[in-house]
Amino acid sequence: MVPTPRRAGEQWLESDGIHVEVRGLAPPAPFVAIIKLLESLTVAVPVIVHHDREPVPLYAELAERGWLAERMTGEPGEVRLRLVKDS
Amino acid sequence: MAGASTFLGGASGRLLAPSIVFRFFASAVLLHLLAWLALFLAAPSLPDFAGGLGWTLAALHLVTLGVLLMTTVGASLQLLPVATRQSVPSARWPYELIWILYTLGTLAACTGMALAAPTLLAAGALPAAAALLLYLFLLARNLRGAKGMGLVVLHGWAAGLSLLVLLGSGLALALGYSGHALLERQTAIGLHVTFAGYGFMGLLVMGFSYILVPMFALSDNPEPRWSNLSLGLALAALALAALVLTGMLPMSFFGAAIATGGLAFAIHVVLMEQSLRSGMRQGLGSSFVLVRIGWACLAASLMLALALEQELGIRHGAVLFGVLLIGGLLTLLLGMLSRIVPFLAAMHAGAGMRRPPTPSRMTVQRALDVHLYSHTLALALLLAGVFLENNWLLRAATAVGTLGATAYAHFFVNAWWRMARLLPKKGAPGSAKST
Numbered sequence: 061m062v063p064t065p066r067r068a069g070e071q072w073l074e075s076d077g078i079h080v081e082v083r084g085l086a087p088p089a090p091f092v093a094i095i096k097l098l099e100s101l102t103v104a105v106p107v108i109v110h111h112d113r114e115p116v117p118l119y120a121e122l123a124e125r126g127w128l129a130e131r132m133t134g135e136p137g138e139v140r141l142r143l144v145k146d147s
Numbered sequence: 148m149a150g151a152s153t154f155l156g157g158a159s160g161r162l163l164a165p166s167i168v169f170r171f172f173a174s175a176v177l178l179h180l181l182a183w184l185a186l187f188l189a190a191p192s193l194p195d196f197a198g199g200l201g202w203t204l205a206a207l208h209l210v211t212l213g214v215l216l217m218t219t220v221g222a223s224l225q226l227l228p229v230a231t232r233q234s235v236p237s238a239r240w241p242y243e244l245i246w247i248l249y250t251l252g253t254l255a256a257c258t259g260m261a262l263a264a265p266t267l268l269a270a271g272a273l274p275a276a277a278a279l280l281l282y283l284f285l286l287a288r289n290l291r292g293a294k295g296m297g298l299v300v301l302h303g304w305a306a307g308l309s310l311l312v313l314l315g316s317g318l319a320l321a322l323g324y325s326g327h328a329l330l331e332r333q334t335a336i337g338l339h340v341t342f343a344g345y346g347f348m349g350l351l352v353m354g355f356s357y358i359l360v361p362m363f364a365l366s367d368n369p370e371p372r373w374s375n376l377s378l379g380l381a382l383a384a385l386a387l388a389a390l391v392l393t394g395m396l397p398m399s400f401f402g403a404a405i406a407t408g409g410l411a412f413a414i415h416v417v418l419m420e421q422s423l424r425s426g427m428r429q430g431l432g433s434s435f436v437l438v439r440i441g442w443a444c445l446a447a448s449l450m451l452a453l454a455l456e457q458e459l460g461i462r463h464g465a466v467l468f469g470v471l472l473i474g475g476l477l478t479l480l481l482g483m484l485s486r487i488v489p490f491l492a493a494m495h496a497g498a499g500m501r502r503p504p505t506p507s508r509m510t511v512q513r514a515l516d517v518h519l520y521s522h523t524l525a526l527a528l529l530l531a532g533v534f535l536e537n538n539w540l541l542r543a544a545t546a547v548g549t550l551g552a553t554a555y556a557h558f559f560v561n562a563w564w565r566m567a568r569l570l571p572k573k574g575a576p577g578s579a580k581s582t
Contacts, residue, residue, distance in 0.1 A: 086295055087230055088362035092427075095365050099427060116161060116229050117362065120493040124505040146502065 063135065066110070069093055076142075077106030083138070084112070091118055094143075098127060104145035108132070111139040161228045163235055165495040165570065167242045169563050171221025172488060174250045176559045178213030179481075180552040182206050183525075185261060187545035194463045194536045198336065200268070200324060205261035210473055211343060212253045212275065218480055219351055220245065220282050222487060223303075227286070230358055231293035231300065241281060249278035256321070265324035272321040276314050283307055298374055302354025305382055309346025312338055312389070337392040344472045345408060346385055349445075352479060353381070353415050360419050363435075363486055364426025369418040377414040384408030402456050409449040416442050432512075433519040434485040440523060441479025448472040466533050474526050481522065481555065485515050492562045496569035509565050514558035521551030 066072070068084035080097050082090035094109055101107075109115075122129055126146045134140030186193070189202035196203045224242060228235045255271025258264070286307050293300045316339040319330040330338075361368055387404035390396040419442075423435065448471035455464045489509035497503020525548030532540030 086368060088358050089368055091362055092365050092367065096427060113232055114161070116494065117490065119497060119503055120490055120506050123493065123497065123503045124507060128501065 071097060074108070077108050079108045079110065081110045082112075083110055088117075090115060091121070094118060095121060095125070098122075098125060098143065107143040109139075109141040109143060110134065111141065112137065114139055115141070161233065161235060162495070163225050163228075163242065164239060165491070165566060167239065167246070168221050168225045168491060169566075170246055171217055171224075172484070172559060173563070174246070175214045175217040175221070176552075176556045178209050178217065178253065179477075180549065180556060181257075182209035182213060183545050183548040183552050185209055185257075186548070187542065188261075190532075190541035190545055191538050193541055194466055194533045196466050196469075200260050200263040200265070202261050205257045207469070207473065208253070208257050208260060210477055213257065215348055215473075215476055215480060216279070217249065217253070218484060219348065220249070220279075222484070223351060223355070224282070224285065225491070226355060226358075226487075227289050227299075227303065231289060231296050233289050233292050233294075236285075241285060245278045245281050245285075247278075248274040248281075252276070252278060265321075269321050269325055272318060276318055279310060279314055283310055296358075298357055298371065298378065299354045301378060302350050302357075305378075305385075306347050306350040306354065309342040309350060309385065312342040313347055316342070334392055334394070338389065340472075341385065341388045341392065344448075344476065345381075348476050349412075350381065352476070352483075353377070353412075355483075356415070356419055359483060359487075361422050361426070363428065363431060364423045365428045366422045366426035369422060373414055373418055377411045377418070380407050380411035380414070384411060402453060405449055405453045405456060409446070409453070412446060412449060416446070431486070433515045434482045436519055437478050437482030437485070437522070440526070441475045441477075441482060444471045444475025444478060444526070448475055463533050463536070467530060470526075470529055470533060474529065478522065478526065481518070485510075485518075485555075485558065488559060488562050492566035496566040498570070500569075504565070504569060509562045511558050511561045514554045514561070517554035518551045518558065521547050521554060525551055 066081040068081060069089075070081045072079050078097065078101075080093060082093050085093065090111060094107070094115075097107060119129060122143065127143050128146045130142045130144065132140040132142050183206075185202050185206035189196075189206050192201065193203055198204070224235075227233070252271045252273070252275030256268050256275055257271070259266070259268030259271055286303060290300050290303045290307070316330065316335045319328070319335045320332070320339060322329060323332060323335070329335075357369065357374055360366075384404050384407035387396070387400055387407065391398060391401045391404060423431070448468055451461065451464060451468045451471060454461055455468060461467070486506075489506035492509040493504050493506045496509070525544045528540050528544035528547065531537070532544055
């Protein structure tokens with residue numbers, strides 16, 4: 061199935077959580093978009109990040125906020141992460 | 148699925164071994180302390196300093212070469228590949244060579260300045276210059292292959308060109324003390340101060356701030372048209388200054404160069420302030436108090452430069468200008484570094500862990516608070532001491548500055564120690580590559 065093309069910065073809901081497309085955003089916009097999304101959540105649902113690079117600085121910030129990142133299989137050239145609240 | 152920081156293994160192409168970056172920072176922290184001690188010895192002669200070998204020149208270069216350039220080189224070697232999605236070379240030797248040549252060269256050159264030994268000064272300046280040329284090669288290689296980040300890349304290229312001018316003029320000055328004048332002394336000093344302070348340091352700090360400030364404040368990127376305008380004006384100011392200093396334009400254009408540079412800097416600071424005010428993270432603590440003090444000092448240095456150019460007759464104006472420029476850059480850089488160090492330490496220490504350590508766990512806030520108050524007081528006392536030609540104020544400034552530098556060293560060593568304790572041991576089963 062061909063994936064629906066998404067705009068940079070777009071967020072959408074699927075059964076596995078809230079997705080955010082950050083490919084194509086210039087640093088530090090992906091970092092900021094992800095943290096803003098996490099901060100806006102009233103319920104700690106999983107967040108799926110579609111990135112075009114390893115977000116090296118993100119992990120320390122996630123740890124600071126009590127979130128964990130897990131790697132998922134993505135499209136070729138994509139770095140897909142699943143962010144979950146550390147319980 | 149893998150744990151969070153095990154991904155750092157996948158990103159290791161853009162990460163240097165932590166020991167490489169931290170050794171640059173460690174040298175800077177040590178030389179920062181030595182700079183205040185050298186200034187203590189130089190204090191009586193500081194208000195009347197007009198160039199020449201001695202403890203004042205040594206203290207000045209312990210800050211500029213030892214802290215400002217050392218930190219900038221170390222930080223940019225790591226931050227630029229991450230920002231521009233470039234791999235760093237797997238070999239460690241270029242970085243280790245840069246560090247060894249640069250640290251030993253700086254120590255020798257500053258000792259030569261302090262003891263008024265031109266041969267030792269030249270013997271130190273040459274390896275330090277060689278190290279900076281090697282750094283420039285790595286910088287250019289990274290910028291050439293950058294993917295995106297046009298604004299930062301342009302700042303990087305302009306900073307690289309400035310580094311060449313500052314190296315050329317610096318070597319001309321160093322060799323001039325041994326009787327080998329390559330450039331007229333006043334021309335060399337003018338080029339050296341302008342392209343070291345506002346060219347290389349100013350442009351790199353501005354370029355990186357466009358990434359770091361929104362990242363720390365969690366705010367949107369500044370409007371590109373304004374950041375581009377700021378860069379364009381900064382480049383025009385430097386070009387004008389170079390033309391005046393090399394005699395291709397009359398001296399009357401120098402005021403226009405300073406005013407243009409001032410406008411470029413004002414736009415930059417407004418963009419950064421907007422970023423800080425609109426960010427999700429308010430109250431960035433002592434680090435951004437220092438950053439703001441640094442901005443204020445740099446703006447004041449440009450205003451004072453304009454006043455001096457207009458021959459307004461300000462008491463000890465040239466020395467006050469130097470304190471504002473170098474003190475401003477130092478303050479800004481120490482503020483930024485106090486956020487970068489725990490961040491990098493947590494990033495590296497977390498490699499291979501499901502729950503990586505947090506940057507706050509790597510921070511001794513009390514040490515940073517002591518540094519903030521001591522450093523700010525030292526800077527104020529230094530300005531007052533120079534203006535009033537008061538030796539007691541100057542001695543007090545250096546004593547308080549030394550206290551602040553010691554507190555900063557405590558913060559840094561603690562972050563390094565905590566990172567080192569958590570780093571996975573080489574060859575340990577299941578350990579992620581820590582680099």
